[in-house]
Structures are given as C-alpha cells and as structure tokens.
Amino acid sequence: MNGEYVIGVDIGATWLRVGLSDVSGNILRKEKREIRTNHSYEVSEQIIEIVDYLFEETGLEIADLRGIGVASAGPMNVNKGELVNPTNIPLEVVPLSEPLGQRFGVDVELINDGASAVLAEQKFGEGQGYDNLVYITISTGIGGGAIVDGNLLYGKNGNAAEVGHFTIDQAGELTCGCGRPGHWEAYCSGSNIPGFVRMHLVALTAYEGDSQLVKLNGEELEEFEAKDLFDLARAGDELAEELVDELGRLNAIGFAAVTEAYDPALITVGGAVALHNPGMVLDPIRAKIHHYTQNEIPLIKITQLEEEVVLYGAIARALAI
Template sequence: MVRAVAMYIGIDIGATNTRIALADQEGRIVKKIRFPSPHEGDEYTVARLLVEKIRENFRDWLEKVRAVGIGTIGPVDLRKGMVVNSPNLGIRTFYLVGPLKEDLGKPVYMLNDCVAAVWGEKMFGAARDTDNAVYITFSTGIGGGVIVDGALLLGKDGNAHEIGHIVVDYKYRIRCGCGGYGHWEGYASGANIPRFAQYIAEHEELSGEEKRSPLYRLALEGRLTSEIIYREAKRCDPFAERVVNEVIKINVAGVASVINVYDPEVVSIGGSVALNNPELVIEPIIREVPKNIVNRAPRILRTPLGEDAVIYGAIALAMNPPSTLLRFLQKDA
C-alpha cells in the first residue's frame, strides 16, 4: 500500500510582507508566494486574507496538507491564537489560529516569528546538532527565539524572548514603537535607525566633516531611511558611518546580553537589515561580542536559512510542533 504524501503549509507574517510556502514531508519547499501585509482592517482581516491566498494558490494540494504553521510578528497570545498590540503593523490586534483552523479544517500552530525561526534552525539549519540555540533577527524590528536544553522557551503568553525590548539606554532618550523607552529595537531596527540618526543629528556633538555630509541635513529633516544610511556608510560617508558605528555598539550590547542570559551553543542571525549588510551588522557582532560576555563564546553566524528562516520555522512547527507548545495549549484545552 502506497502511503499518501504529506504536505505542510508555513506562513511568515511580517510587518512589510507576508509569505506562504508549501513543503513536502522532508521540509522541501514546493511553492512559495509573497504579498504585502495588510495594514488596514479589523481583527479578522489578516486571517481572511491568508485563507483567500491559500485557497487561491494551493487548492490542488490542500487535501494532502496535514497541518499549518504560522510565524508572526508579536507580541502574541498563544492561548487565544492571536497577535496583540503589535507595534509594527497597522492592524495591531488580530486573530489567526481560530479562523484558519475553522476554514481550512487542519491543525494550526502559531508562534512568534523569531521563536518559529529558532525551531526551524533546530530542524533544518544552524542548530540541528545542538540543544541550546538563539536566533536573532534584525529587520523592521528586532526579535529573538531561544532553545535551552532542547526545550523551546515560550513564557506565560508566548513572548519569552521579546529581546528587541531589552533596555539598552538607561537615559531613555528614544521611545520605542511599543511605547517603552530606551529599547534596543527603538534604536537599531530597520524602522527606527532613521529616528536614531535624527536624534544624533539634533543632540550629539558632531565633527565638521560629519555636519558637511548631505545625510546630516536629511537626518535633520527626517528624510533618511535605513537603506540609505547603510548604503552611504559602505561609501564612507562620515555621518552615515557615525550612525552605523553607534548602532553597532548597541547591537553588540544587545547580543551580548542575550548570550549572557541564555548561554547558547550557537547564535544565528537573520533579517533583512543583517542579511543585506553583513559587514556592518553580523561581522562586528562576531568580532566584538566575545569581549562582552561572561560565559564561553558560542558560534555566531549568518543563518544558513537566509530570508526563509521564519518560513522554515513555520514549516517545522507544522511538521513537528514543540512539546513545550503542546503542553502550553493543553493547559487550557
């Protein structure tokens, strides 16, 4: 008797784009689509769009799909299967698990995107042979996922590793999108580096060369983007270099804090800001973090899963939901 081929759907909900992938029982991606994440609507808009895209693009495989995994921007409420008060999406609170499960008739599992990503690293990537791992993303926001002694950490609601909200500035000079002050994400994420650049232009002591940079004027006018800052830093613009060097210091402090707390064997780094600018994000972290940690230094590397880290995490979640998540959900069953 020939066994039916099992398929799995993985969903990556980001602040800018959402991606859906179909994978076979070996975790190989068969088909993948991408579309802008919705920023207007009600608490069911995101789920309705996901169902629409799945039925439109994967209808021929749906009968073979065993389960659906979701890696989403947070914060999350795993008990309710929803995102709650997200600082990086126009629709700040929305349901996911319930509507998809009801409409598709499949098991649906959800995790914060970076938590899913570290589970993907465990099954398919840099953490396959380890029991202690951290995944960190530098993208629109900054986030992390952590495995300790083989267990995926979740916390009381599923937000155990919102590392982007580690306080890195005790003077609380810049307000984060979540409403807090001094948070790592508020200074060094793709969305907030331009705000940090404006703060530097307005409040920090700068050299004449830095003030003569065209980017200095753009920063004062609030017209910079992270892409411009990193591009011009690679071209040795003095103001861009000043901003990037300050961001590097903050990133080193943040990553060192994560390593000191969780004692991982491996730290994989992903996200568009890091992947597009490895020499200004990943390489300085690899070089400087060992000088700022108390425990034995882990391997620090660019994620081998590339921009698909969260997608692979969502697929891994669908294929092999972690025991900590299953126990968490059974408490309220």
C-alpha cells in the same frame, strides 16, 4: 495525525508568505502576496485563498492536509489562536485558528515569529545539530527566539526572548516603540536608526571633518533612512563609519546580554538591516562582544534562510502537530 502535507504561514507587516510542504519538510510550493488588513477576518480569508491556490497549482488533494503553522509578530493568544493588538498589523484582533480550522478541518498552531525563526534554523538552517542556539532579527524592530538545552522557549504568554526590549541604555536617551526608554530596539533597529543618527548630529557642536551627514538639511534629515547611513559608510564617509561602529557597539551590548541569558553556542542573525549589511553589522559585534559578556563567545552567523526564515519555522511548527 494523518495527512501528507502541511502549510506554514508567515504574517509579516507587508507580506503574507505561505508554503506547502510534505511531511519530510520539503517545500513543494511557496507564494508571497501583499497582506490585506481592512478587517479582522481578511487575513485568514487571504490565507485560505493562497492555500487553495497552492493545492490547485500543485494538483495535490486538500484532503491530505495535516496541519497549519502560523507565525507572526505578537502579542498573540496562542490558546485562543488569535493575534491581539499585533505590532505588525493595524488590527485589534486577528482570529486565525478558528476560521482556518473550520475551513480545512485541521489543527492550526500559532507561534511567535522569533520562536519560529529559531526553530527554522534548527530544522533547516545553520542550527542543525545544535541544542543551544538563538536567532536574532535586526529589521524594522529587533526580536529573537531561543532554544536552550533543546527546548524552544515560549514563556507564560509566548513572548520569551523579546530581546529587542532589553535595556541597553539606562539614561534612556531614545524611546522604544513600546513606549519605554533605553531599549536596544530604540537605537539599532531599521526604523530607529534615523533617530539615533539625528540624536548624534544634534549633539555634534563642532565637526571639523568632511561628512555628508552634517550637510543634510532639515527635510533631508526627516527623510533619512537606515539604508542611507550604511550607504554613506560604505562610500567611506567618516562620520557615518563612526556611527555604524557605535551601532555595532550597542549591538554588541545586546548580543552580550543574549549570551549571558541563554549561553548559546550559535547565534544566527537575520532581518533586512543585517541581511543587507552583513559585514558592517556583524564585524563590530564580533570585535566588541567580549567587552560585555563573561561567557564563552558564541559563533555569530548570518542566516542562510534569509527572508524566508520565519516561513520555514511555521512549516517546522506545522510538522510537529
């Protein structure tokens, strides 16, 4: 394929990120805008607007575009080039390859956001030089991507390494967003940590210690967020510390299952919950993972690509077109 430049797109729940890169992977210009989802084609229309803007701003020729990589949470139909009931956007179908391909006359490839992130780690991040690595995001949800023996895992529908839906609790006390009980994400993701805290407070019959958590009234508990738990633990609240530690134990079970499944040498970790609380999230995992896996423990690191890891992966996918 000819062309000097590629475009990478990260479709998130709130943000649409688009990057313009040269074919060596140097990102020349990026733009982040709040995503609009009033109708099916609005996402592609907005991507077109931003691509036009990036070429205009850089003074480069749009005729020199080689290809476009688009990363999003699934589910997606990679062959049709569209998202189908995606978890991040309130639309049934989001056509991407057809409208973008028609407008720019280039190939458009879709990729699951977890797969995109691990690709980014290998090309641009901590995973350079690694053939066996996994990326895990602990964010609103929990997701992942895996490269095994140098091969990026896709699976029959592009949904390999949906690690957030590993069952970590057979009793299934909490129910996942996917509707099934006991999944990792139902306990440890940003949107589910408040439910995890409420479950523990209900079970707590007589607490003798001094904790802000037990003083929360009904309304405060309704509004309680994952961030509040970490803030309390950071301030030395004993019960909050205990719950953060228990979350760490559950995360260690998830990381152990990942280690058994993919035998990675490196696991990089991103997502808002991990990026904002790196020590409180990773330290208990590192301390406890050996209780749950027999495999050699991988290196576990926070991603250096931060919030842009998926965008970098979309660019890496476009570079492979």
